Amino acid sequence: MNSAVTPARRQLHPPPVPASPFPYHPGSLLSASDLTLDGLSHILARATALESADPLLRDRILAKRRVALLFYESSTRTRTSFELAAKGLGADTTLVSSLSSSIEKGESLKDTGLTLRALGAEAIILRHNSSGAAWLLEAETRLPVLNAGDGMHEHPTQALLDLRTILAHLRPGTETLTPETLAGVTITIVGDITHSRVARSNMLLLPRLGARVLLCGPRELLPDVAAMVGPGITIERDFNEALHQSQAVMMLRIQAERLAGLQLDLEQYKANYQLTGPRLAAHAPTALVMHPGPIIRGLEVTSGVADGLQSVILEQVKNGVAIRMAVVERALTASEQGGRA
């Protein structure tokens, strides 16, 4: 502590911070922290119901409703699963991507959103390279907005599908979520935490169900302040030690596109943080191995681990469709039901 800094000598009562007006629309899903535990339970239940429903009946739920997918970044899993989810419920979807639209000509996010609304879009699914873009779009359009990933910030549907995957293995049969549902469960998130919206959404979501979240990675990709994002988050830089405590481990890709000049010694990284068969066998022989994708085989995980018996990576992908059906349904029916799901 700098001795020249004057200690507070009186009780200051500075201006309060105003309450957040978000989300404006009860059908929006901007952050993993927007949902109550009841809301989460409802989404998980609807995911299960919609997944097993007769496709010919299911597609009447949102028949001819209009959903726009607005993608400023490339995506395979998220885009396809949102599209399949919306179409599976009977909705018409349209995809606007930054490389084949007026976005290339300099149209702003606000104007693009207003244009989609004027074209009849009733909800917008947004993937954007800037943190906070989903909040801007919701404020400007007042439509239900589903955040499909905003910059380095959040990816709430990924956290929901991760939760569904974890529950299926560790707490099968759970219907109602409580603050103790995942009590005693430790989940380690490994790698490029700084640039990961998946990590942030999971860090906000899992501790609310009683899980302990360990963050693991080098300082360049995981600063100490990460532990201050919310309760229940601890940093453990020793990967083996973290694995030893974990029932699930989420491996993250190093996001080369967001490193902004940061130089990493990849060989060093692999030595410390790559999930290999021997490491897994030695320290977490029963833990679930998860990855939000895309995987860079041979970097954060070896092929053997990605395809191994403990891997639930493709199950996560599959759960993505079910979860996204539930949140698209919620987006287009929340206001009709009057109130937030």
Add this chain to the structure above:
Amino acid sequence: MTALLIRGGHLIDPAAGVDALKDILLKDGRVAEIAGPGKLKSANGAEVLDATGLTVAPGLIDMHVHLREPGQGYKETIASGTAAAAAGGFTAVAAMPNTVPVNDSPETTRWMLAPERGAVIRVFPIAAATRGSKGEAINDYAALKSAGAVAVTDDGNPILKDNVMRETLIAAARVGLCVIQHAEDTRLTQGASMNAGAMAFKLGLRGMATEAESGLVERDIRLVTELRDTRVHLHVAHTSTAAALAAVRQARRSGLRVTCEVTPHHFLLTEEHVGLYNTNAKMNPPLRSAFDRDAMIEAILDGVVDAIATDHAPHAVHEKEVEFENAPNGITGLETALGLCVRWLHKEWKMPLGRVLSLLSAQPAALLNLKGRGTLTVGSFADVVVFDPKAEWVYNARETKSKSRNTPFDGWTMQGKVRWTISEGRIAYSRPA
């Protein structure tokens, strides 16, 4: 010019040590006479302003504003910016040189001062320290000063090179100008859009470390120390970190001429006010932690801070309705400074009103060496603000006289409502009673 008689008001002139009921006669742009209530002799024929129950003080002086002219008249013009200033009680503003083109020449300085600009109060241009504010070649400060510049700075493009900053300090001291530094080591803040810390991490935004500010302040102070020239005057713009204030405090103890200003937003708001990407809470330096904010308050109350300045930085609505990291830095501030300072520094934190007003007038006048301003002694310029120090009101950004309304203080309760602003004997702003 008609004479103006301000009658029945409570005169607070901190520089002159006056805090009493006085009548003031303004004539030919100057303060002609001051006397106890009803005692003025030569007031016959003067227009009378009834200031009963109101405070009469030297017009406010904002040493850090962006008027956007030349070049960006869609954000603000000298006419609209000075109208907003007058509505806020200001009678003089010092205009930063980050215009288009950069104000690095006597021609641009004179253009800004031309009557055609339509200023309703006094504008004092601050010239660029280096050619094009590129931090390389020093401008001709003597020529800029004679054209009307009152200080030099590269503002948002801080001077990073030691040798250039050293030369700037020497050259400015030689002609009696102060060097204002926007202290930000921009090598450390690339791509950053808010304060570094847990909040930035949570929002997925790259952060500006407090060290980027304090490090450059410390470097500048080291240069001033090495120069051993008492004429050298370094002024730290919009100080936002406890560490930078500590460095200024230490420099002053060592007898150096190092001064600083703090903005209302940096002593009132924190990074928490960014909320969920409120671009009207994005400025540079960014809103900091509560620790730093509290240090600003303490330093103002302690007298370490030399001036309150607004860093009035208007931007068009469409420029702020974008992704947070793409939004330009800056907020407006001229219409809210007095109301916030009286509401918080005076009412909440019990700073005597005279000291609050001194930070907003006498002290900035002294820093910029504005002779005959910041005080209302006989013979001074007739720059006056008359306001109701008790009146509470709510700021409505839609009613602003500025061309822009990018403020985080929309809907905030203010205390201290301006009734008249008088610039060199002319009423520049008058609110219907």
